[in-house]
Amino acid sequence: MGTGFPSIMKTAIAVANMEWRLEWRQGHQLASVGLFAVASVYVAFQAADRETAAGAWTAMLWLVYLFSGFTAVGRLFDRERSATRQYLQWAIHPMGLILGKLTHAILTTTALTALVLAAFVLFLGWPSGLETASKPGLLILSAWLGGFSMTTTLVFVTAMASQIQSGNGALGAVLGLPLLLPQLILVTRLTRGALDGTPWGMLGELPLFLAALSAGTSVIACILFPYIWRA
Amino acid sequence: MNHWNRLWKFGSLLLLAYVILRGFSTPLQPGLVEAEPNSLSAGTQDISFVAVGQPFLRPGEGMEAFELILKSGTALLKTELTSVEAHRVSATIEVPTTLPSPALDAYLFTPSAGTLFLGNAFFVEDAEKGPLPSHLTASIPQESEPHLGFSFPYQPNIMESIRNLLWHVPMWFAMFFVMGIGFVASLAQLRTGNVNWDHRAEAAVRTGLVFGILGLITGSLWARWTWGAWWVSDPQLNGALVTVLLYSGYMILRAAMGDDDRVGRLSAVYNVFAFVMLVILLMVLPRYTESLHPGKDGNPGFNSYDLDNSLRAVFYPAVIGWGALCYWIYTLRLRMNRIEYRLLTQ
Numbered sequence: 001m002g003t004g005f006p007s008i009m010k011t012a013i014a015v016a017n018m019e020w021r022l023e024w025r026q027g028h029q030l031a032s033v034g035l036f037a038v039a040s041v042y043v044a045f046q047a048a049d050r051e052t053a054a055g056a057w058t059a060m061l062w063l064v065y066l067f068s069g070f071t072a073v074g075r076l077f078d079r080e081r082s083a084t085r086q087y088l089q090w091a092i093h094p095m096g097l098i099l100g101k102l103t104h105a106i107l108t109t110t111a112l113t114a115l116v117l118a119a120f121v122l123f124l125g126w127p128s129g130l131e132t133a134s135k136p137g138l139l140i141l142s143a144w145l146g147g148f149s150m151t152t153t154l155v156f157v158t159a160m161a162s163q164i165q166s167g168n169g170a171l172g173a174v175l176g177l178p179l180l181l182p183q184l185i186l187v188t189r190l191t192r193g194a195l196d197g198t199p200w201g202m203l204g205e206l207p208l209f210l211a212a213l214s215a216g217t218s219v220i221a222c223i224l225f226p227y228i229w230r231a
Numbered sequence: 232m233n234h235w236n237r238l239w240k241f242g243s244l245l246l247l248a249y250v251i252l253r254g255f256s257t258p259l260q261p262g263l264v265e266a267e268p269n270s271l272s273a274g275t276q277d278i279s280f281v282a283v284g285q286p287f288l289r290p291g292e293g294m295e296a297f298e299l300i301l302k303s304g305t306a307l308l309k310t311e312l313t314s315v316e317a318h319r320v321s322a323t324i325e326v327p328t329t330l331p332s333p334a335l336d337a338y339l340f341t342p343s344a345g346t347l348f349l350g351n352a353f354f355v356e357d358a359e360k361g362p363l364p365s366h367l368t369a370s371i372p373q374e375s376e377p378h379l380g381f382s383f384p385y386q387p388n389i390m391e392s393i394r395n396l397l398w399h400v401p402m403w404f405a406m407f408f409v410m411g412i413g414f415v416a417s418l419a420q421l422r423t424g425n426v427n428w429d430h431r432a433e434a435a436v437r438t439g440l441v442f443g444i445l446g447l448i449t450g451s452l453w454a455r456w457t458w459g460a461w462w463v464s465d466p467q468l469n470g471a472l473v474t475v476l477l478y479s480g481y482m483i484l485r486a487a488m489g490d491d492d493r494v495g496r497l498s499a500v501y502n503v504f505a506f507v508m509l510v511i512l513l514m515v516l517p518r519y520t521e522s523l524h525p526g527k528d529g530n531p532g533f534n535s536y537d538l539d540n541s542l543r544a545v546f547y548p549a550v551i552g553w554g555a556l557c558y559w560i561y562t563l564r565l566r567m568n569r570i571e572y573r574l575l576t577q
Contacts, residue, residue, distance in 0.1 A: 156504070163497055164488055171487050175501070178476035182512055185469055213511065220507055224500045227421055 008096045015092070015100025020107075022079070029075065030108075037068040037116050045123035054127040054195045057120075058188050062146070065116050066184070069147065072112055073105050073154040074172050077162035094226040098155070102218065105155050109147040117143055127195055134197030142194055145207060146187035149214030153179050156221035159228050179217075186210045243555030250549040254397045257541065259284035260377065261318075262385030263349035266337060271355045273328045278310070279321040280337065280349065284385055286317035287344040296342040298372045301353070304331030306362070309369030329361030345377030347385075384539045392456045396542065397549040399449040403471075404550055405557035406442040407513075409435045410478075412561065414506035417499035429495035430572065432502055434564035436481050442557055443475045467524035470512035477505045490575070 023030055044060040052060070080088060088097060117140065126132055133139045154176055161172035186209055193203045261284040268278070280299075294315045299322050301308040308330075310322040320339060337352035383393050413435030420428035450471065455461050462468065484501055488494040517524065 160484075160497055160501065163493060164484075164491070171484070174483055175480045178473055178480050179504075179508065181473045181476065182469070182508070182516070209516065216507070216511065217504075220504055224503060227496055227500050230496075 008093050008099065011092050011096025012099035012103065015097055016103040016107075017100075019100065019104035023104075023108075033068060033072045033108075033112065034115055036071050037064060037112060038119050040064040040067065041116065041119040041123055044120075048124060052124060052127050054130070054192060057124065057127040058191045058195065060124075061116070061120055061143075061191065062184060062188055064120075065112070065143070065147065066150070066180070068112055068116060069109060069150050069154060070173050070176065072108050073151060073158055076101055076105055076155060076158050080162065089229065094229040095222060097229070098159070098222055098225040101159075102152065102155050102222075105151045106148060109151045110144060113140075113143045113147045130195065133195050135194045138194035138203070139191060141207065142187055142190040145210050145214070146183065146191075149183045149187070149210055149217070150180055152214050152218040152221060153183070156217070156225070159225060163228060183210065183213060186213070239555060240559055243552050243559065246548045246552030247556060250397055250545055250552055253545045254394050254549070257545070258379075258382045259391055259393070260379060260382045260385045261285050261287040261341075261344050261347060262387070262390070263337060263339060263347050263352075264390075266349060266352035269354070271324075271326050271335075271353050272357050273326050273355075275323060275325045277313070277321065277323055278353070279319060280339070280352070282318045282320070282347070283390055285344070285379055285382060287339075287341045287347065288315050288317055289343050292342050298340040300338045300340070300369045300371070302336040302338065303334070303355075303363065306331050307369040307371065308335070308363060308367055325367060326355055326358075327364050327367055328357075328359060329363070330355055330358040331360070331363060333358045340372050340374060342375055343378055346374055350387075381541050381544075383542055388457045392453060393542070395449055395453045397545055399446060399453055400546075401550045401553035402442050402446040402449060405553045406439045406446060408554055409439040409442070409557055409561050410506060410509060413439060413502055417502040417506075420495055420499040421503070424496070426495055426572065427569075429499065430565055430568040432499060433485065434561050434568055436478055436502060437564055438557060438561040440475065440478045440482065441560075442553075443471070443478065447471060447475060465524055466517040467513070470517055473512055474509050477508060481505060 041064055044064060048056065048060065079085075154172075157176040157179060158172050161175065164171060186206055190203060190206045190210070192198070193206070261282050263280050263282050265281045266278065267281075268276075271278070294312055297312055297315050297320070299310045299312055299320060301310060301324070308324070308326075310324045312320065312322045314321045333355045334351050335353040335355065337349040339347040341347065386393055413432045416428045416431035416435060419425070420432060450468070451461050454463060454468075481498060481501055485494060485498050488497065
């Protein structure tokens with residue numbers, strides 16, 4: 001159990017690799033997240049029927065995305081409730097574990113971003129009155145950056161909730177939502193701007209804030225994780 | 232030691248009694264609120280102003296001591312006062328056909344309340360752009376220093392609600408103060424693992440949460456009066472709400488864990504995270520985004536309120552009084568936590 005930086009990175013890569021393989025071996029879990037996301041978009045489509053204003057479009061996109069994110073990240077530490085956890089506690093550095101889990105979760109959310117956005121455009125089309133998004137690049141960037149910053153916070157909260165024996169499924173969401181509100185406030189504003197063509201001058205700082213906020217939360221999460229993990 | 236303990240507690244109550252008495256009994260300086268009619272046209276007309284606050288007409292003062300002047304661009308337009316009452320001034324005015332600017336600002340020169348100002352009081356509808364005729368031009372009269380005695384400053388839109396400054400702002404300060412105690416206690420808890428620090432952190436967050444909610448309620452009342460809505464989407468308000476939700480999450484986390492042994496460490500981790508978010512949300516983000524809330528927009532202090540000496544004389548005691556009361560409640564809660572723990576582990 002090394003504590004140097006290269007050894008931690010090696011551990012992180014190994015953990016991400018392990019997660020990835022287990023994910024493919026138990027394909028139903030990944031598929032269930034995708035199913036949840038597509039089904040939610042379809043419900044939104046049924047209710048909205050292609051007559052959606054940009055505000056409502058953004059709201060639905062982020063609600064679907066948020067709850068898909070909860071299902072995707074919420075089960076990240078499920079395996080570690082058993083004897084595996086004791087083995088990992090003994091065998092590897094906690095920093096390596098959280099970095100590995102984080103990498104895996106971010107890859108999952110990136111795939112989720114693509115899926116949810118594609119399903120949204122396929123079913124709901126663009127908000128009424130728009131031929132396409134005014135800044136498609138920014139829309140994708142905002143969705144990904146929002147997902148990234150959502151993931152960093154959720155990994156932290158899930159790790160904490162997984163320590164609590166009783167009723168942790170709901171607890172992760174309950175603790176996660178207030179922590180996610182600032183990111184969601186920024187990111188919905190950015191998505192809205194990308195859709196209806198708010199000039200860059202008025203949006204310029206938002207991606208920067210979002211990136212800073214997610215960098216900050218992930219650094220604190222990594223520093224605090226060993227305290228959660230220690231038995 | 233015991234004497235000192237009693238001293239600061241009763242001192243805080245005395246300070247708060249002073250703040251409440253002074254805060255509600257001090258009169259407001261007069262200010263012009265509204266002008267009638269809304270728009271003017273060329274020719275001779277009657278105009279009047281409604282004021283709030285202390286009456287600007289003191290006993291023994293006559294109408295001739297007052298002067299009302301309207302300002303158009305840089306030119307000064309004279310008026311003839313017809314009556315001055317406690318909260319109302321009336322005058323006649325001859326509006327020329329040419330004016331430098333159709334928007335008129337009003338200045339009322341008073342003998343004891345200083346100069347009252349109302350921006351964009353009137354709009355002249357059919358005015359052509361041109362110089363003001365010289366026979367209608369006024370000269371600036373002698374300005375007098377306000378000498379109304381102890382009174383709070385008049386601020387447009389805020390008016391009498393300026394007294395909320397003595398509740399809303401100190402309550403947030405008090406919340407910051409105990410949340411800071413909680414943060415330090417949680418850091419110490421993580422370092423030492425001593426349950427004593429956990430008692431401190433829990434007591435601090437619980438007390439801070441109460442003051443945070445009080446801050447939200449007083450802020451919401453103030454928003455209704457000055458901005459016209461109970462709640463608006465504003466970086467400062469979002470930050471405040473998220474902060475309160477975050478710390479509610481802390482209480483939920485503790486409740487969900489029950490008497491699990493790890494409750495101290497896990498909630499300390501959460502508390503450190505929450506406090507960093509609080510600093511980002513309430514002290515960093517609002518400063519870099521546009522906000523309706525005063526004291527932001529690049530200027531972190533509360534100077535934008537133009538705290539004058541009369542307000543300071545009540546505001547600073549309010550800050551100390553609420554802060555001390557908050558700390559007192561925290562110590563009581565801490566004692567409860569310790570006793571509960573002792574009963575539980577006996």
